[in-house]
Amino acid sequence: MERIPILKMGSFLLVTIQVDMHDQLALALQDDLTSRVVSDRATGVLIDISALDIVDSFIGRMLGNIAGMARILDAETIVVGMRPSVAITLVELGLSLPGIRTALNVDRGMELLRSARNGETGDDGRQIG
């Protein structure tokens, strides 16, 4: 299984990272995700990392890259499900995940995405006018 599946939920995309990331897989994920943001006209990307025991600088950079690419394509990225121990290690390592928004879980992440969109475009998430 060489690719991480990307699930479409309404106008959002959900990715669950369950396997150890390596260079090739991270690149494939970035490629797939950016393509899907465009083809599915996604306005938000949720990345669940609840299965990860550790987030090192490599994963941190990958998450930052994805968030940056998605932002250019007009989609917001939210990392959800981080374990408390991961947060502790990140701060201890001096990694603050710049440019990455986080939420407790998928539900909260989706709320955040919806409210971000509503704030931009009006109170019902659609473009005004």
Add this chain to the structure above:
Amino acid sequence: MERIPILKMGSFLLVTIQVDMHDQLALALQDDLTSRVVSDRATGVLIDISALDIVDSFIGRMLGNIAGMARILDAETIVVGMRPSVAITLVELGLSLPGIRTALNVDRGMELLRSARNGETGDDGRQIG
């Protein structure tokens, strides 16, 4: 990473199977999922198998077990994202996945779960009275 993460989305649970299943992992998933159905009061379980290249009798049985357990706990299970090649192989192997409902993708699966609930309880998914 010895456990498959279970994501809560509203009153549904979502599981994405990305890794090769073996006995222990399947048992752990059944345990976790039934516990979560109860603790999260979930009414539906979505299992995404879009990452699977093959569904053999072992995985078929596991999916059937999960659907059966969830049903007893008053939750509906829907398998989503099956690849066309997997469907072909399943039928050729004589495996028809009895007792398992399927949907094209997560969006359709959630629609199916919502309409199943509405059909049971009234037109807005809540218990009447």
